[in-house]
Amino acid sequence: MAIVADGVHDLGDSVSLGGAWFLEGFANRGKDRQFNFGYRRFSLLSALISGVVITIGSIFIIIESVQRFSQPTPPAALPMMGLALLGLAVNGFAAWNLSRGNTQNERVLTWHLIEDVLGWAVVLVGAIVIHFTGAAWIDPVLAIALAGFVMFNVLRYLKSTLYLFLQGRPANFDSDRFLRETLSVHGVEKVDQLAVWSLDGESSVLSARLHLHSVRDPQEIERVKDGVRAFAKAQGAQATLETCLSAEHPHSASDDETC
Helix, strand or coil: CHHHHHHHHHHHHHHHHHHHHHHHHHHCCCCCCCCCCCCCCHHHHHHHHHHHHHHHHHHHHHHHHHHHHHCCCCCCHHHHHHHHHHHHHHHHHHHHHHCCCCCHHHHHHHHHHHHHHHHHHHHHHHHHHHHHHCCCCHHHHHHHHHHHHHHHHHHHHHHHHHHHHCCCCCCCCCHHHHHHHHHCCCCEEEEEEEEEEECCCCCEEEEEEEEECCCCCHHHHHHHHHHHHHHHHHCCEEEEEEEEECCCCCCCCCCEEEC
8 A cells, every 4th residue: 555655646746747748839839819828727737637636546545544454454565665666766767867957847856756765765664664573554554644745745736726727826926026116117107907827837927007107209108018028027927018198198009098
């Protein structure tokens, strides 16, 4: 059961990584008539599917492990040690290989694989103890501990994934900073109707209305917009901006309103 518990953990990692790799082609296709913001949210779909699969598997393992206490089954310690060594080798090699990367994603995945290595190390130690003591209860205890640990982390990730699906404001976007920077631009009097939502946990979409004063020239208005778009881009957001001009300074641009 401890082997199955850690195997479900690795299965979840495989589904997540494989799904992310497969959907990467969709994510980079850009927007079209069907998906106006592109396909980047497909990566969230992959995370949601893998999270649900791992949660169901973990619950199944916990139920089966609890039943082992009333109906104990002597685990095969030597094959258990062999599979644990295989898990250590595969995950250890993957962690070493990814550790040579420089991107944030590679660094995060490296630590996740190190976590997998530690899980298999626990299984190996448990198998050695079972082999020399014959204490069969160690197997379901390890399984429950590993499955509970995996499910705790998965539920945390599922919560953040659902938050993004429901278009919650992304944690990696500092709205206060954006407002401070925008209001520092000459000509911007006020910002309202600010909305920010994440496409995939990294890239975001932003919309806002800028109240402008002392701005008359259409090129000057575009300069203001470009400056604000740059502030949004610095935080990984693509900005769509509407401008509202003071009544005493009307101008002929058709995409700007008069306050």
